[in-house]
Amino acid sequence: MDEILEILEGLHPEVDFETCTTLIDDKIIDSFDIVTLISDISEEFDITIPVEDIIPENFNSAKSIHALVKRILEDE
Amino acid sequence: MLFTSYEFILFLVIIFLLYYVIPKKYQWMLLLLASYVFYSYAGIKYLLYILVTTISTYLISRQIGELFLSQKQYLKENKEYLSREERKLYKAGIKGKQRKLLILCLVFNFGILGVLKYSDFTINNINSLLDLLRVGKNISPLGFVAPLGISFYTFQSMGYIIDVYRGKYPYEKNIFKFGLFVSFFPQLIQGPISRFDDLKDSLFAKHSFDTRAISFGFYRILWGYFKKLVVADRLLPAVITIVGNPDEYQGVYVLVGMFFYAVDLYADFTGGIDITIGAAEVFGITLKENFERPYFSKSITEYWRRWHITMGTWFKDYIFFPISVSKSMLNLSKKCRKRFGDAIGKRVPVYLATIMVWLTTGIWHGAAWNFVVWGLLNCLVILVSQECIPLYNKFHARFNVGHTFWYRLFQVVRTFWLMSFIRILDCYRDVGTTFRMYGTIFTKWNWNELFGGSLLRLGLSIEDYIVLLVSCLLILYVSLASRSGSFREKLAAKPLIVRYLSYFLLILSILIFGAYGVGYDSSQFIYSQF
Numbered sequence: 001m002d003e004i005l006e007i008l009e010g011l012h013p014e015v016d017f018e019t020c021t022t023l024i025d026d027k028i029i030d031s032f033d034i035v036t037l038i039s040d041i042s043e044e045f046d047i048t049i050p051v052e053d054i055i056p057e058n059f060n061s062a063k064s065i066h067a068l069v070k071r072i073l074e075d076e
Numbered sequence: 077m078l079f080t081s082y083e084f085i086l087f088l089v090i091i092f093l094l095y096y097v098i099p100k101k102y103q104w105m106l107l108l109l110a111s112y113v114f115y116s117y118a119g120i121k122y123l124l125y126i127l128v129t130t131i132s133t134y135l136i137s138r139q140i141g142e143l144f145l146s147q148k149q150y151l152k153e154n155k156e157y158l159s160r161e162e163r164k165l166y167k168a169g170i171k172g173k174q175r176k177l178l179i180l181c182l183v184f185n186f187g188i189l190g191v192l193k194y195s196d197f198t199i200n201n202i203n204s205l206l207d208l209l210r211v212g213k214n215i216s217p218l219g220f221v222a223p224l225g226i227s228f229y230t231f232q233s234m235g236y237i238i239d240v241y242r243g244k245y246p247y248e249k250n251i252f253k254f255g256l257f258v259s260f261f262p263q264l265i266q267g268p269i270s271r272f273d274d275l276k277d278s279l280f281a282k283h284s285f286d287t288r289a290i291s292f293g294f295y296r297i298l299w300g301y302f303k304k305l306v307v308a309d310r311l312l313p314a315v316i317t318i319v320g321n322p323d324e325y326q327g328v329y330v331l332v333g334m335f336f337y338a339v340d341l342y343a344d345f346t347g348g349i350d351i352t353i354g355a356a357e358v359f360g361i362t363l364k365e366n367f368e369r370p371y372f373s374k375s376i377t378e379y380w381r382r383w384h385i386t387m388g389t390w391f392k393d394y395i396f397f398p399i400s401v402s403k404s405m406l407n408l409s410k411k412c413r414k415r416f417g418d419a420i421g422k423r424v425p426v427y428l429a430t431i432m433v434w435l436t437t438g439i440w441h442g443a444a445w446n447f448v449v450w451g452l453l454n455c456l457v458i459l460v461s462q463e464c465i466p467l468y469n470k471f472h473a474r475f476n477v478g479h480t481f482w483y484r485l486f487q488v489v490r491t492f493w494l495m496s497f498i499r500i501l502d503c504y505r506d507v508g509t510t511f512r513m514y515g516t517i518f519t520k521w522n523w524n525e526l527f528g529g530s531l532l533r534l535g536l537s538i539e540d541y542i543v544l545l546v547s548c549l550l551i552l553y554v555s556l557a558s559r560s561g562s563f564r565e566k567l568a569a570k571p572l573i574v575r576y577l578s579y580f581l582l583i584l585s586i587l588i589f590g591a592y593g594v595g596y597d598s599s600q601f602i603y604s605q606f
Contacts, residue, residue, distance in 0.1 A: 030377070031392055032426050032462060035400040039409050039425060048406075051398045052242035 001066045007040045008062055017062045024056040034059060041065070047072045077117040079265075079351050080304060087114065092358055100282030104256055107279075107359065114261040115224075122223035125192075129185050130258045133233045134251045136181040137240045140174045141247030178241045182234060189230045192222040197443035225265040227440055231390055233258050236272045238394055245273045253280055262355035266348050268366040268386035275363070283360030292564050293357030298582050299554075300350030305590035307343035307547050313535030315340050319503040322513055327520035330513045332531075334496040337503055339548060342371065345384075369555050374487035376457050379495055387440075391433045400429035426462075431455055441502075446510065450501040457494065543589050 008017040011033050015023075023029045029037070037059075038049050049072060058068045077084050091110045095103055116123045147170045151163060158166070196217040203214045236257070240247045248254040256279060257272055318325040318333035325333065349366045356363045370383035380388050399405060405425045413421025431452075438451020472478035497514075504510040532538065554563050567575060 027381075031396060035397075035426050035429070036422050038401045039406055039422060042401075042406050043410065048403060049401060050242075051401055052244065054393075054397050054401065 001062065003044050004041070004062050004066050004069065007037060007044065008065075010040075011036060021061040021063075024060050029059070037065075041069060045069055045073065077114055079348060080301070080309075083117075088355060088358075095283075095359055096285045100284070103283060103359075104253065104280045107260065108252055108256040111256065111259040111261040111264065115259060115264060118224055125188065125223045125226065126229055126259055127255075128188065129230060129233050130255045131251070132184055133181060133237050133258070134248075134254050136177050137237045137247040137254075138249075140177050140237070140240050143170050143174050143177075144243060144246070146170075174241055178237060181237050185230055185234060189222075189226055192220045192226060194439070194443045195220060228267045228269055229258050229264060231387075231440075232269050235269065235390055235394060239272065248272065248276070256280075260356070260361075262352045263363060266345070266352070267384075268349065268352070268364050269390050270364060270386065275361070278361045281360070286360060288568070289360060290358050292568075293354045293359075295564055295567075295579065295582075296350050296354030296357060298354075298579070298586065300347045300352075300354060301586050301590070302547070302582055303343040303347030303350065303551065305586055307544060307551070308340050308347060309344075309591035310536070310540055310589075311336055311340045311343070311544060315503065317534045319500070322504060322509050326513060326516035327522055328517075328525055330500070330517050332526070333503070334493075334500045337500060338371075338492065338496040339544075341499070341502075343551070369558065371492055372488055372555070372559075373491050374484060375491055376454070376461055376494060379491055380454070380458075387437075391437055395436060396429045396433045399432055400425040405429070427459060430459060434458075445507050446501045446504070449507050449510075450498060453498045453501070457498070547585075547589075 005017055008015070011029065015028055017023075020028065034054065038054070042048060047069065049068070053068060053072075058064055077087065087110075091106065095106055098106060112123060115126060147167065150166065151158070196219065199215045199217050206213060206215075236254075239245060248257070253276075257270075257275060260270075260275075260279065263270060315333060315336045318329055318336070346367050353363050353365070364386055366385050368382040368385065370379055373379035373382055405428065409421050409424045411421075412424045415421075434451040434455035435448065436451075437454070438447040438449070441447040441450070477483040500513075501507070501510050504513060531541070536544075557563050557566065567578060570578075
């Protein structure tokens with residue numbers, strides 16, 4: 001979780017990612033941010049995030065991103 | 077059958093009456109029949125194209141879907157005997173088969189679209205190259221006529237099969253229901269580009285006669301006719317005069333042309349979508365909104381989130397993300413990070429995917445270099461804006477103007493003109509002429525040209541200008557009022573007299589001020605040509 005928070009804070013230092021649960025719904029992070037985020041996460045955890053997992057529910061909060069990463073790690 | 081023709085209104089009324097008279101379980105079948113009648117009105121041969129796309133997509137999606145089911149069954153039956161590795165291998169094998177099927181479907185259907193829409197464009201470019209090389213031989217153009225709305229129904233169908241491949245939802249087992257999803261007549265010609273999971277519930281449901289929803293639908297249709305007939309079609313002659321005579325109308329007139337075209341396209345396209353969404357609503361069917369007051373956008377990125385929304389999300393979901401997060405792209409990004417540093421490496425996937433998106437968006441709009449340049453200019457502005465964000469943030473923090481009304485107004489006006497500047501590429505006959513006209517804004521500027529009655533020689537009378545001004549103010553008022561919620565809901569809460577008076581005045585203004593009548597050839601919707 002800490003690694004994910006660090007990556008997110010690198011993108012938008014002004015956002016409180018620990019509490020925010022509407023990152024996509026409130027357009028806090030955009031498509032460009034998501035690509036950078038996926039690129040960073042793939043690098044950090046050595047995983048591949050399938051394109052079908054790029055849905056708002058998976059990226060609305062640090063917690064949901066963490067859950068996604070955890071699921072992919074378990075699947076792999 | 078044009079939305080603005082008497083035939084369409086009669087057609088809509090007949091289908092509407094039948095829809096609520098027949099047993100509810102047949103309602104969607106009636107819509108399917110109506111959609112095919114509507115489509116064959118332009119020529120029965122065009123029906124063949126949409127049927128080919130429907131059948132090919134249905135058959136292949138069925139195979140992809142069945143592979144998912146057999147995979148599930150196999151894994152369930154052999155749960156105890158398979159190791160983790162064997163399970164992964166089996167899944168990868170199935171995915172590979174599904175991928176081949178998906179590629180077959182995409183190549184086949186985009187191939188049809190490509191041949192019908194772009195073969196002559198390609199041939200003309202090859203001929204230009206041959207002329208340049210003085211080969212002395214030319215290829216004859218094929219002269220295919222693309223069926224109306226082919227880009228829309230192809231994109232909608234291909235979006236569906238990609239979703240099935242991704243396992244977003246199961247495939248539709250009933251080919252006729254799938255046929256209706258592809259061909260639903262209100263959205264067939266100019267979108268919105270719907271997603272199957274968004275549309276299926278209301279499209280196939282049994283609908284009772286809901287007076288409120290139906291009256292909302294008819295009100296939306298009327299509003300669409302108002303925008304199209306009173307504003308768009310009235311303004312169109314002036315746009316044609318300016319862009320059709322580039323040697324005569326230069327300098328300040330290029331800006332006038334940009335402004336008129338911005339208003340014309342907005343009224344035309346949003347008006348058409350109002351008719352589409354309203355027509356669906358009278359059948360109890362909910363379509364996605366395609367616009368969210370786009371001319372109030374404060375940046376070009378925001379503009380593209382609010383203009384032709386369903387096309388933007390289509391490109392984002394099916395082109396931008398698949399390219400930008402693909403394994404090969406992430407590997408390339410990794411290599412670039414090592415070689416050129418983090419800042420460049422991170423940008424590679426975003427930049428390349430954005431360029432691809434805008435190149436295809438441009439080509440999607442039309443087989444002409446104008447549209448390619450239009451797409452690339454949009455891309456350039458978006459990427460430059462993206463790079464400027466830290467600069468803007470510093471500026472906003474330093475001067476603390478970001479939230480003031482006047483600064484936001486400045487941002488809105490700036491975005492409006494920037495988009496109008498790029499958008500005029502739709503209109504001039506070629507890229508060279510457009511750039512020459514851009515140049516005349518700086519070299520042949522003369523305010524005085526606007527006075528002395530020259531604006532009245534653009535094909536619009538003083539009465540036309542008054543009607544346009546009042547209508548645009550009304551549209552602006554409705555847009556502003558819609559910021560805090562649905563305008564129709566607000567109107568519905570008003571006393572009966574106010575509601576009926578507004579309906580009556582709207583109908584009356586369309587009848588009196590609408591640019592139509594005997595001998596008047598109502599123009600095609602601009603987006604129906606894309």
